[in-house]
Each structure stands twice: as structure tokens, then as C-alpha cells.
Amino acid sequence: MNETNERDWAAKTAMRLRIVQAAMVESESEDRGSEVWAFIAEAINELDTDDGEYQRRCMKALDEEFPFFESRPALTEEAAEPPAEAQEPAPASTSALDLVRQLSGMYSSMSTEEREKSSRMLAEAGFPIGQATAAAAPGSLTAAITLPGFEEENVRLKRTVERILERLGPGSASSTSHGDPRLSLIRCMQMLGLMSEQYLLVHPHIWALWDRLSSSQHHTTSFNRPSLEPSQALADFLKGSSTTRRSDVGDMVTKSFYLLNALVAASGDAGKDFARWFFQKFGPENIQSVMSFETGVSLAGPAEYWKRYVELTQLHNEDEMKEQFNNLLAKAMQRHLQRRPGSTSAG
Incomplete structure (x- = not known):
């Protein structure tokens, strides 16, 4: 095993030790100490290795997560050897369901950081954590969406709703036409579906146009097509995928x-x-100035002007006119893009 696995083992073992310790609050201190050492010995045996050096590193990592000697600093490499009497495994006195019940009882007293860390460690150990993975009836809300599981997520969601209402107009965050400052979840999902559909329709066409316009310019532009595939990126982001960052999706949509x-x-x-x-x-x-320059005559009749006009227009065709307009459109678009917040001039 490497150091990362040692740390993982120490973190998971420390979490289980805290649960066991919480269940022994009414026991004598001597009993608690012996039971903790028995649990540590059992956890060491679960490593299934005779490598003493590796066991010492694991014990040191565990001592940093859960100091198991009272009134002393964390173990050093030399002092990390478990005592001889702790080497024999003790039979487990607590079932898995008891541990789960104990953890559930401690939930209200845990900090947000402790709750999130516990959830991550349980998930890494193979336990499905979160409302999205819990068994839900096919027609229930949790079968379709994931609800916030931590207080920090609730606070973030509330702030997001407030920002949306503030952008909709003065006073929207404190009241609506019906006197209720809350958003309708059904309407929000309907609007999300509508805007996502329209965005996916617009995205390929607007970037195909810009690719054509910018390629005809004699200079490069820093305003390039996002690398994400829009439908997949939106789906991953809305499902909460950890591999799809909010900044990347936000940049794609904003651009x-x-x-x-x-x-x-x-x-x-x-x-x-x-x-x-x-x-x-x-x-x-x-046309008049051209004829005056070419002939030296300041005045000419309509017939001469018309003839010169026909000669000039015959030098240009429809494709050239279209190219000229596209060049002017590209330059005008680039001027507007350079005025956007946080933009940089084209290189």
C-alpha cells in the first residue's frame, strides 16, 4: 500500500473509533481504554499484512486522526508500535447496524465539515450515501432530483434564489405579485428545460457563423469556441458530476x-x-470625381455617368459583395466582443 491508502485506512478507522467511543460514554475510563485498544488491534489485523514498518506508519497516521493515548502528543515513528497486549484481536461487541444507529444519533451534534467528511468516507467504503441513491418510490420527488443534504448546501441554494429574484427586478427578492418571495420549483424546472433547449439550438449555429466570419480576417481573435460538448456538459453539470466544473460550463454558456x-x-x-x-x-x-480625373472634363451628361456606373459594377459580383459585408460584420462583432466585461483585445 502507499501513503494515500494508509491515510484512508486511518481516516475510516478513526471515524469508527469515534462512534464506538460515543457508545461507551457511560463506561469506566479503564474499560473505554481497553476497548479502544482492542478495536485498534482488530483494525490492524484487518490490514492483513506482516509488514511491521507499514503497520507503524498506519498507527502513526491513525494517531494523527484519533490520538489514542491520553495527555501526550501524536506518535513518532519510533513510538508507533502498538503494545503487546493489544496484538490479540478482540471479538466485536457492536454490530454494523448498531454503529449506524449511533452515527445517526450523533448527526445533530456534528459540524457541517464532520458530516461531509463522514459521508465521503462512508461512500469511499462502498456505502451509498445521499438522498439521490436512497431507495425512492418511482413517483417521488427524490426519484427525479437530488435534494440538499447539508446545511451549507441549503444556505448556498437560498443565496442563489435570492440572486435570481434580485436580477428579475427591484423588490422581487422580498415579495412577488402574490406576496410570496419563494420560487416555484415546478416553474423553475420548466424554465430550465426551456432555456436549455433553446441554448442547445442556438449554440452550434452562432459558433458556426463566428468560425466562418473570423476565419476570413487577417488577424487572430482570442474569442474561440469552447471545447466542451454542450449537451453532454450541461447534462453532467446538472446531475452534479464532479468532473464538470461550474466555471467551465459557465464560460461556455456565457461566451x-x-x-x-x-x-x-x-x-x-x-x-x-x-x-x-x-x-x-x-x-x-x-462616379463624377472618377470621370473628372480620367477625362479632365468637369461636366458630363447622364449617359456618360450611367455608362461609367455600369463599367464599375461589372467589376464586382454577388460573392464579392457578400464577402465585403461579412468582413464588415466580423469587425463590428469583434468591436462589441472587446467591450464585454473582463475581455481582452484580440491578439
């Missing part, structure tokens, strides 16, 4: 909507820029 916002805002700018470009190239004043 898509920034891009969509930039497209809407830039459309008007690109239209004005294209109209300006067109009239500078094909407008009457430009």
Missing part, C-alpha cells in the same frame, strides 16, 4: 450569449458600414 449579443448589436453597424462603402464606390459623387 455563446456574448457572441449572440454581439451579432445582434453588430448587424446595424455592419449595415451602415456596408452602405457607406457602397456609396463611396458607386455613388454619383464618386
